[in-house]
Amino acid sequence: MISSQEAMNLILDQLPIINKEKINTLQSVGRILKEPIYAERDQPPFDRVTMDGIAISYEALKRGVNQFSIENTQFAGDAQIALKDKNFCIEIMTGAILPKNTDCIIPIEWIKTNNGIAVLDTNYQPQKLQYIHRQGSDHQKYTEVLGIGHKIEPMDISLILSCGKKYIEVSSDPKICIISNGNELIAAGEPILPHQIRMSNGPAIMVMLEQQGFKNCEYIHLVDDKNIQQEHIKKHLICSDILILSGGVSMGKADFIPQVLQECGVKNIFHKIRQRPGKPMWFGIGPKKQLIFALPGNPVSTITCCRHYIVPVLQRACGRDFFIDEYVKLQQQIKFQPDLTYFLPVRLVNSENGEIKAYPVETNTSGDFASLIGTDGYIELVSKSNLFEESESIKFFRWKMP
Amino acid sequence: MISSQEAMNLILDQLPIINKEKINTLQSVGRILKEPIYAERDQPPFDRVTMDGIAISYEALKRGVNQFSIENTQFAGDAQIALKDKNFCIEIMTGAILPKNTDCIIPIEWIKTNNGIAVLDTNYQPQKLQYIHRQGSDHQKYTEVLGIGHKIEPMDISLILSCGKKYIEVSSDPKICIISNGNELIAAGEPILPHQIRMSNGPAIMVMLEQQGFKNCEYIHLVDDKNIQQEHIKKHLICSDILILSGGVSMGKADFIPQVLQECGVKNIFHKIRQRPGKPMWFGIGPKKQLIFALPGNPVSTITCCRHYIVPVLQRACGRDFFIDEYVKLQQQIKFQPDLTYFLPVRLVNSENGEIKAYPVETNTSGDFASLIGTDGYIELVSKSNLFEESESIKFFRWKMP
Numbered sequence: 001m002i003s004s005q006e007a008m009n010l011i012l013d014q015l016p017i018i019n020k021e022k023i024n025t026l027q028s029v030g031r032i033l034k035e036p037i038y039a040e041r042d043q044p045p046f047d048r049v050t051m052d053g054i055a056i057s058y059e060a061l062k063r064g065v066n067q068f069s070i071e072n073t074q075f076a077g078d079a080q081i082a083l084k085d086k087n088f089c090i091e092i093m094t095g096a097i098l099p100k101n102t103d104c105i106i107p108i109e110w111i112k113t114n115n116g117i118a119v120l121d122t123n124y125q126p127q128k129l130q131y132i133h134r135q136g137s138d139h140q141k142y143t144e145v146l147g148i149g150h151k152i153e154p155m156d157i158s159l160i161l162s163c164g165k166k167y168i169e170v171s172s173d174p175k176i177c178i179i180s181n182g183n184e185l186i187a188a189g190e191p192i193l194p195h196q197i198r199m200s201n202g203p204a205i206m207v208m209l210e211q212q213g214f215k216n217c218e219y220i221h222l223v224d225d226k227n228i229q230q231e232h233i234k235k236h237l238i239c240s241d242i243l244i245l246s247g248g249v250s251m252g253k254a255d256f257i258p259q260v261l262q263e264c265g266v267k268n269i270f271h272k273i274r275q276r277p278g279k280p281m282w283f284g285i286g287p288k289k290q291l292i293f294a295l296p297g298n299p300v301s302t303i304t305c306c307r308h309y310i311v312p313v314l315q316r317a318c319g320r321d322f323f324i325d326e327y328v329k330l331q332q333q334i335k336f337q338p339d340l341t342y343f344l345p346v347r348l349v350n351s352e353n354g355e356i357k358a359y360p361v362e363t364n365t366s367g368d369f370a371s372l373i374g375t376d377g378y379i380e381l382v383s384k385s386n387l388f389e390e391s392e393s394i395k396f397f398r399w400k401m402p
Numbered sequence: 403m404i405s406s407q408e409a410m411n412l413i414l415d416q417l418p419i420i421n422k423e424k425i426n427t428l429q430s431v432g433r434i435l436k437e438p439i440y441a442e443r444d445q446p447p448f449d450r451v452t453m454d455g456i457a458i459s460y461e462a463l464k465r466g467v468n469q470f471s472i473e474n475t476q477f478a479g480d481a482q483i484a485l486k487d488k489n490f491c492i493e494i495m496t497g498a499i500l501p502k503n504t505d506c507i508i509p510i511e512w513i514k515t516n517n518g519i520a521v522l523d524t525n526y527q528p529q530k531l532q533y534i535h536r537q538g539s540d541h542q543k544y545t546e547v548l549g550i551g552h553k554i555e556p557m558d559i560s561l562i563l564s565c566g567k568k569y570i571e572v573s574s575d576p577k578i579c580i581i582s583n584g585n586e587l588i589a590a591g592e593p594i595l596p597h598q599i600r601m602s603n604g605p606a607i608m609v610m611l612e613q614q615g616f617k618n619c620e621y622i623h624l625v626d627d628k629n630i631q632q633e634h635i636k637k638h639l640i641c642s643d644i645l646i647l648s649g650g651v652s653m654g655k656a657d658f659i660p661q662v663l664q665e666c667g668v669k670n671i672f673h674k675i676r677q678r679p680g681k682p683m684w685f686g687i688g689p690k691k692q693l694i695f696a697l698p699g700n701p702v703s704t705i706t707c708c709r710h711y712i713v714p715v716l717q718r719a720c721g722r723d724f725f726i727d728e729y730v731k732l733q734q735q736i737k738f739q740p741d742l743t744y745f746l747p748v749r750l751v752n753s754e755n756g757e758i759k760a761y762p763v764e765t766n767t768s769g770d771f772a773s774l775i776g777t778d779g780y781i782e783l784v785s786k787s788n789l790f791e792e793s794e795s796i797k798f799f800r801w802k803m804p
Contacts, residue, residue, distance in 0.1 A: 029609050052654035077585025093654035097597040108653050138772050154610040158602040158771050166591030183479025189568030195499040200560040207431050208556040251510050252454035252495035329756035354731035354795040370540050393756040
C-alpha cells in the first residue's frame with residue numbers, strides 16, 4: 001500500500017491544466033489569476049493631496065509669509081489648476097491633484113480663514129512636500145502588481161480595478177460531478193427507516209468545493225446497481241472535467257465502483273493509502289484525462305480525503321502557485337502503532353503569547369462526524385514515528401484551506 | 403475624539419437584530435444558525451457495521467468454532483436480518499445494520515472463503531463487539547448538536563442533513579447599499595484623465611462582504627453634488643437595512659456626506675476615531691434604526707474600517723455568538739508617538755515551531771493599497787503604549803475574518 005505522500009505525488013503526476021476564461025473582475029474572488037496585472041498608470045497617477053486645507057509655495061513660507069489670500073479652489077476630480085501668485089494659496093481637497101507652483105499642503109486644522117485670507121497657526125512648522133502622495137511613489141506604470149498563479153482575494157479587487165481592468169483572465173471553473181453511492185442513503189426531508197442513513201457526504205463535498213471557489217458542481221446519488229452506476233458514470237465521463245465519487249470503494253460485495261470505473265475506461269492509478277481515515281481511497285484517470293477520485297463513504301473519511309487531496313489538487317490544476325503551510329503545538333501525547341499517516345482532528349486555541357495550541361479530538365469511528373464540529377482542521381501524524389510528544393510542533397491542515 | 407474601542411461600543415449599542423428566514427440547508431454556508439439543531443435519531447441510528455467481512459456470534463468463537471457456513475448476506479441499506487444458527491455466520495458489508503444474534507465482525511482480510519464456508523486466520527484474535535459502531539454512541543436522539551448563533555461551515559452541512567433537516571432557520575441576508583462618492587472616480591473600463599482615479603473602494607467593500615456571506619449588496623456611485631446625494635441616500639434609507647458610504651466624510655469643501663446624512667434624518671453617533679488609518683470615520687442611525695457607516699475614501703482606510711467594524715458588527719447583528727481571537731509575534735520593534743490606535747498591516751510566517759511571526763508592512767500613505775497585497779491582516783497597536791518590542795505578542799485581525 002502506498003503512503004499519503006506517494007498518493008499525492010501520483011495524483012500530481014496526472015495534473016491537468018484547467019482552461020482560462022475572461023470574467024468580470026467583480027466575479028473573480030477565489031479564482032486563480034491567469035494573466036499578470038500591470039499598473040495602468042503611475043500610482044498615484046499624479047501628485048495627490050492627502051489632506052483638506054491649502055496648497056502653498058514652500059518658498060513663500062521660507063520668506064516669512066504666514067497669511068495667504070485664497071486665489072482659487074482645487075477639488076478632487078477637477079483638472080489641475082496653477083497658483084499664479086506665489087504669495088497666495090489655493091484651497092485644496094483630499095484626493096485632488098496638486099496645483100502647479102505649489103509644493104506644500106497646510107491642513108485645515110492649522111489655519112484660520114477670514115475674508116478669503118488663510119492665516120497659519122504660529123505654532124505650526126510645515127515641511128516641504130508634506131501631505132503630498134508623490135506620483136509613482138507606490139509603483140510606476142507597467143509594474144507587475146499581481147502575478148499569474150495568484151489566488152484572488154477581496155483586497156486584490158481594489159488593485160485590479162485601479163489598474164483599469166474590468167475583465168481579467170482567470171482559471172475556468174471546472175465542471176465537477178459528485179456521485180454518492182449506496183442503497184442505505186436517504187435524502188433529508190424524505191421518510192427514513194431504522195436501517196437507513198441520511199445522505200450527507202455528497203452535499204458536504206459540494207459545499208466544501210463551493211467555498212473554495214468551485215461553483216460548477218453537480219451532485220447525483222446512485223443506488224448500488226452496477227448497470228445504473230455504469231450508465232451514469234459513462235455519461236458524466238463525457239460532460240465532466242472531474243469526477244468525485246463517495247462510497248462503494250471498499251471490499252464489500254456491493255462495492256462495485258472500482259470495477260465499474262475500470263469498465264467505463266477509467267485507468268486505476270492507485271487503490272488504498274496507508275492512512276487513517278480514508279484507507280480505501282481510489283484514484284484513476286478518465287478517457288479524457290479527467291481526474292477521478294473515489295472516496296470511502298464514511299463521513300470523516302470523505303471530508304478528510306476531500307480536504308487533503310482534492311481541494312489542493314484542484315487549485316494546483318487551476319494554476320495556484322502558493323500554499324500556506326501551518327504548524328501547531330500538540331497539547332497531548334499521542335501514541336499509535338500502525339504504520340500509517342494519521343489525520344487527527346484538532347481544536348485550536350490561539351494563545352495570547354502568539355502560539356497555536358492544538359487539542360486532539362479523537363472521533364469515535366470514521367462515521368462519527370458529529371465530533372468534528374468545533375474542530376478547526378487536522379494534524380498530520382506521519383508514519384515514521386509512533387509517538388508524538390506534548391508541545392511538539394506538527395503540520396496542520398485547516399478544514400477551510402487558506 | 404473617541405478611541406477605537408469606544409467607537410465599537412457605540413456601534414454595538416445600536417445593534418439591530420436581523421430577521422431570520424428558512425432556507426435550503428445547501429445554501430446556508432456562511433449564515434448564522436437561528437434554531438438549534440437536534441439529532442433526529444440516535445447516531446448511529448442502529449448498531450452499524452464498519453468493515454466488510456462476516457458477522458458472527460462471539461460466543462461460538464469462544465467455544466472454539468473457527469469456520470462458519472455463510473447463512474445469509476446483510477447489505478447496507480437492507481432491513482435487519484437474523485443469524486439463525488449461532489455456528490453459522492452472515493456475510494456483511496460496511497454500513498449495514500448488525501444482524502440479530504451477532505456481536506462480532508471479522509474483517510474480510512482475516513478470512514478465507516471456500517464453498518460458502520468462511521475460515522478464520524488462525525493468527526487472528528477477535529474481540530467481542532469489534533467493528534460495530536454502537537447505536538447512539540456518538541450522540542442520542544434529541545441531543546443538541548449545533549446551537550443558535552453558530553456560523554455554518556461546510557462540515558456542518560453533513561451534520562445538519564444527517565439530522566434530516568432539508569431546510570433550516572438562519573439569519574436573513576440584510577439588504578446592504580454601498581455608496582461611493584467623489585467626482586474624481588472613474589470605473590475600470592472607462593477612459594480616464596490624468597487627474598482622475600479608478601473607482602475601487604465600493605467594489606472592494608462589496609466583495610469583502612460577499613466573501614463573509616452577505617450576498618444582498620447593491621453598489622452605486624455618486625458625484626459630489628448635495629442634491630444628487632440627498633436624493634439617492636433618501637431612497638436607500640427606505641429600501642436598505644444597512645448603508646455603507648465611502649468618501650466625502652473629511653473636512654473638504656466637497657465633503658457633504660455628514661451634512662447630507664443628517665438632512666436625510668440620520669442621527670450622528672460619532673465622527674472621527676483616534677485611529678490610523680480611518681480617522682474620519684462617521685457613524686449614525688437611520689430613521690428605521692439602520693446602521694449607517696460612512697468611511698473615509700482612502701483605500702487602506704476603507705478596507706481596514708470595513709474589516710474592523712462593519713464585518714464583525716454585521717455578523718453580531720445576525721446573531722453570531724463566537725469570534726476567534728488571534729495573536730501573533732511582532733518581528734520588529736515599532737515606535738510611534740501619536741495617541742491613537744494604529745492598525746498596521748502585517749505579513750505572517752507560520753514558523754515550524756508553531757509560532758506565528760508577523761512582519762509589519764508599512765504603507766506609504768493610506769492611499770497605498772498596493773502595499774497591502776501579500777499581507778494577511780493587521781495588528782492592533784493600542785494607544786496606551788508607544789513602543790512595541792520585537793517578539794511581543796499582539797492581537798491580529800485577518801483580512802478574511804475567520
